[in-house]
Amino acid sequence: MATSQNEFKIQKTDQEWKESLTPEQFQVLRKHGTERPHTSPLNKEYGEGTYVCAACGTPVFTSTTKFDSGTGWPSFYQPIEEGIDTTVDRSFFMTRVEVHCKNCGGHLGHVFNDGPAPTGKRYCINGVSLKFDQQ
Template sequence: MNKLLIVFTCVLFFNCNSSAQKQTKDATKVYKVTKTEAQWKSQLSEKAFYVLRQAGTERPFSSPLNKNYQSGIYICAGCKTPLFKSEHKFDSGTGWPSFDREIQGNVAFSTDYDLGYARTEEHCATCGGHLGHVFNDGPTDTTGKRHCINGVSLKFLPNN
């Protein structure tokens, strides 16, 4: 029983997240598009505000963009910056829209420790909105990257 208690305590200790572990976007960075919290709340749905402005995550398989196979471009739902092209989208099976690359210069990266380990967070380089995370388990025949993006942080513009 004592060994079980020790193991449980160690697991609990190593999985706890202190605020000292968390590193978010540079709070001093000024983005091209800046708005007050009230302005963002009036512009975005509750779910989009939670994801884009509070770094939340939508439920897997909840976004209609996950299974969108139309040709077009994915833009930031907050500021309309082009972020991803449909030709770089693939079905990762994770339940979130996934891309093997971003539009260079329009997506910024930082490190977060929200789960107790380092992950590469992606956010819009124009407004700072949280998009998702990038992982190194994408298609090996292209970039090897999987940009795992919350669909609610995107809007889709089809090609005409």
């Protein structure tokens, strides 16, 4: 688990991030925001390909691990391990496991223990934090 923004390979100032991201992407990826459910077109994307971090292009999930969780956010049961890291998130009076990009630290979403086999995990990811590279 990463513990500090200083541990990430890609380092930018807030201003640099603002110049390369949309306002919504900046709010989610850099300020740990959450997009409204059912607003991302990626929630209904089921083509073959790879989901990458919208901030830096790091591959984080594959289409073969995507499933419809009914939550309104793109959900996956397994990440590309070299692409993500996790930290404990104690915001909003609860403890959750935050998922972020291993290379830039961008906030992707959270992981829960109510997903399908084979992992039992549900990586609930903000669509705005992803880009889809279709094969």
